[in-house]
Amino acid sequence: MAVNLTPQYHEAEAEYRKAQSAEDKLTALKKMWVELPKHKASEKVQAELKRKMSDLREEIEQDKKSPKKGVSYKIPRQGAGQVIIVGGANAGKSCLLSKLTRATPAVAPYPFTTHEPTPGMMDWEDVKVQLIDTPPITADYLEPYLSSMVRNADVALLLIDIGDDDGPFGAEPVIEKLGERKTVLVGQVPENDEDPTLVHLRTLLVANKSDLPGANDRLEIVKEMYGQRFPIHVIAAEPGTGLPELRHEIFKSLEVIRVYTKKPGKPADKTSPYTLPIGSTVVDLATQVHRELGESLKTAKVWGTGVFDGQAVPRDHVLHDKDIVELHA
Numbered sequence: 642m643a644v645n646l647t648p649q650y651h652e653a654e655a656e657y658r659k660a661q662s663a664e665d666k667l668t669a670l671k672k673m674w675v676e677l678p679k680h681k682a683s684e685k686v687q688a689e690l691k692r693k694m695s696d697l698r699e700e701i702e703q704d705k706k707s708p709k710k711g712v713s714y715k716i717p718r719q720g721a722g723q724v725i726i727v728g729g730a731n732a733g734k735s736c737l738l739s740k741l742t743r744a745t746p747a748v749a750p751y752p753f754t755t756h757e758p759t760p761g762m763m764d765w766e767d768v769k770v771q772l773i774d775t776p777p778i779t780a781d782y783l784e785p786y787l788s789s790m791v792r793n794a795d796v797a798l799l800l801i802d803i804g805d806d807d808g809p810f811g812a813e814p815v816i817e818k819l820g821e822r823k824t825v826l827v828g829q830v831p832e833n834d835e836d837p838t839l840v841h842l843r844t845l846l847v848a849n850k851s852d853l854p855g856a857n858d859r860l861e862i863v864k865e866m867y868g869q870r871f872p873i874h875v876i877a878a879e880p881g882t883g884l885p886e887l888r889h890e891i892f893k894s895l896e897v898i899r900v901y902t903k904k905p906g907k908p909a910d911k912t913s914p915y916t917l918p919i920g921s922t923v924v925d926l927a928t929q930v931h932r933e934l935g936e937s938l939k940t941a942k943v944w945g946t947g948v949f950d951g952q953a954v955p956r957d958h959v960l961h962d963k964d965i966v967e968l969h970a
């Protein structure tokens with residue numbers, strides 16, 4: 642079968658040949674990518690374009706970095722937790738961020754659109770969770786700073802494109818590349834880390850573009866490949882299918898509780914809860930409110946789970962989601 646190339650493809654190719662700078666070459670290659678018919682006969686050309694785009698991206702990044710070596714993106718943690726979105730090129734990572742938060746990253750129908758990590762805050766009930774969109778990870782490309790960003794996050798979303806035959810196979814390079822940097826994506830973090838140099842990161846596998854033809858068949862492949870390793874959530878980010886459920890799963894995956902504080906004789910402050918790891922005690926809450934309060938705390942009263950309303954509890958009382966606490970120094 643021949644690859645029928647459009648006149649626009651040839652025009653873009655001519656632009657590519659004339660281009661002097663890496664940026665202009667990349668722009669022309671992106672146009673070629675959009676114009677290229679995506680079927681079996683064009684697989685070689687697709688691979689070649691992807692490789693060239695990847696090489697150029699690396700070149701541009703390196704050029705940017707050479708004046709100030711060791712550029713890193715430190716995104717200060719905000720909200721109830723930090724969740725990093727990773728995946729192969731074109732999986733829909735930026736689209737997902739734009740649907741779950743008010744961030745506006747570039748979304749485009751060709752790979753290697755995102756060059757820099759972008760944060761956004763996701764609302765879930767009365768808390769906010771920080772999400773970070775990232776550049777793609779492929780077999781031959783991993784931004785140098787990305788593995789440490791992943792290690793620092795609380796949870797990863799590993800996005801897979803089930804709208805495309807190559808999609809299900811885009812996850813393995815992500816897992817491998819991060820694994821080479823001792824960053825291990827896992828469904829459940831092991832209780833005892835045998836190798837202390839490894840960082841295990843709780844990961845939800847998110848199968849995206851379920852609205853496209855053939856997605857169900859590819860989902861079966863994904864389940865066979867990863868069903869034992871990760872919890873799988875099926876969404877279509879663009880039309881918004883499955884997103885309310887995903888928000889809930891993201892919050893649950895952080896394994897935190899929300900606790901409201903109140904002053905004696907006053908109603909609880911319900912505007913912004915404190916968030917603490919599951920299993921946290923009254924002292925942990927007091928320390929988060931103010932370090933000194935953690936030390937001076939004598940007793941507390943709790944309204945919520947497993948207590949009578951306003952029951953006095955000791956410092957080591959374990960709190961539950963949505964408890965209301967009055968702290969007494």
Ligand SMILES: Nc1nc2c(ncn2[C@@H]2O[C@H](COP(=O)(O)OP(=O)(O)OP(=O)(O)O)[C@@H](O)[C@H]2O)c(=O)[nH]1
Nearest residue numbers: 731732733734735736749750753754755877878879
């Ligand atoms: N049909 C469909 N298209 C989607 C869906 N989600 C994303 N897309 C499209 O997929 C393309 C890629 O989306 P992006 O969000 O740019 O993908 P990305 O993973 O950020 O890509 P890179 O930054 O290049 O790694 C865009 O054209 C999106 O509109 C979906 O659920 N269904």
Ligand SMILES: [Mg+2]
Nearest residue numbers: 734735754755
């Ligand atoms: Mg992107």
